Amino acid sequence: MNTKPSDALSIDVSAATVHYGPVLALDKANLQLGRGRVCGLVGMNGSGKSTLFKTIMGQIKPDTGSVRINGTDPLQARKSGQLAYVPQSEAVDWNFPISVREVVMTGRYGQMGWTRRAKKKDHAAVDEALARVELTSFADRQIGQLSGGQKKRAFVARCIAQGASIMLLDEPFAGVDKRSEATITKLLREVADDGGSVLISTHDLHALPELADEAVLLMRKVLMHGHPDQVLQAENLALAFGLDPMKRGGE
Numbered sequence: 215m216n217t218k219p220s221d222a223l224s225i226d227v228s229a230a231t232v233h234y235g236p237v238l239a240l241d242k243a244n245l246q247l248g249r250g251r252v253c254g255l256v257g258m259n260g261s262g263k264s265t266l267f268k269t270i271m272g273q274i275k276p277d278t279g280s281v282r283i284n285g286t287d288p289l290q291a292r293k294s295g296q297l298a299y300v301p302q303s304e305a306v307d308w309n310f311p312i313s314v315r316e317v318v319m320t321g322r323y324g325q326m327g328w329t330r331r332a333k334k335k336d337h338a339a340v341d342e343a344l345a346r347v348e349l350t351s352f353a354d355r356q357i358g359q360l361s362g363g364q365k366k367r368a369f370v371a372r373c374i375a376q377g378a379s380i381m382l383l384d385e386p387f388a389g390v391d392k393r394s395e396a397t398i399t400k401l402l403r404e405v406a407d408d409g410g411s412v413l414i415s416t417h418d419l420h421a422l423p424e425l426a427d428e429a430v431l432l433m434r435k436v437l438m439h440g441h442p443d444q445v446l447q448a449e450n451l452a453l454a455f456g457l458d459p460m461k462r463g464g465e
């Protein structure tokens with residue numbers, strides 16, 4: 215990859231090592247992502263993808279190494295609304311009594327102050343985000359009463375309403391219908407075209423060249439970072455997965 219000056223980097227993870235007790239989850243991992251880029255994060259189960267997301271979000275502080283987000287500390291970046299996150303479906307309580315509109319409105323909390331009273335501009339941002347993910351007519355449903363793809367679109371709408379310049383998406387296409395996948399892919403491209411940065415973990419290697427400008431192969435370390443066509447070469451995938459996952463339809 216071309217190296218860019220660090221002030222142009224949205225995400226700058228440098229030699230980050232993370233342990234959970236005796237388990238080494240990240241081993242001097244490096245990841246640099248610039249503005250206007252969509253990057254696919256690929257690796258087998260347990261390779262450290264979620265840990266890398268948590269490290270970028272500032273939820274985990276690496277044992278060694280450093281993380282800078284838009285040139286600042288991750289917690290600071292989160293506090294100022296620069297970072298948005300779409301969690302894995304398993305990480306969400308779908309029975310929670312909250313409507314789709316309310317979920318999207320949580321993206322505005324950082325801009326509302328302690329009263330959390332929505333103003334006209336907050337309602338307008340939520341309405342616009344709902345329209346962009348084509349969920350306007352589902353806005354008043356309880357969040358659990360959506361299909362898998364619609365649930366993901368609701369969380370993408372929350373990021374859009376937040377107006378974050380960096381979006382992290384953990385498995386946004388798992389269990390998602392084709393229409394939702396196309397809607398989300400189009401939106402992520404728009405976010406990047408507007409100067410944002412998008413990092414997506416995905417097991418869908420076939421979709422990667424269309425989805426992403428760059429791809430990262432993770433196996434505790436970043437084994438490779440480059441153009442998707444280059445990264446998805448069979449010999450590289452063999453390093454990360456042990457065999458060719460393209461031939462068995464993805465990991």
Ligand SMILES: Nc1ncnc2c1ncn2[C@@H]1O[C@H](COP(=O)(O)OP(=O)(O)OP(=O)(O)O)[C@@H](O)[C@H]1O
Pocket residue numbers: 234235237238239257258259260261262263264265266
């Ligand atoms: N809270 C935890 N305590 C102990 N070990 C953990 C914890 N969370 C993750 N691990 C371990 O750290 C390693 C990396 O896990 P992580 O969840 O980051 O991988 P992943 O690539 O996101 O996996 P998946 O694709 O299955 O979601 C794995 O060996 C996992 O078992």
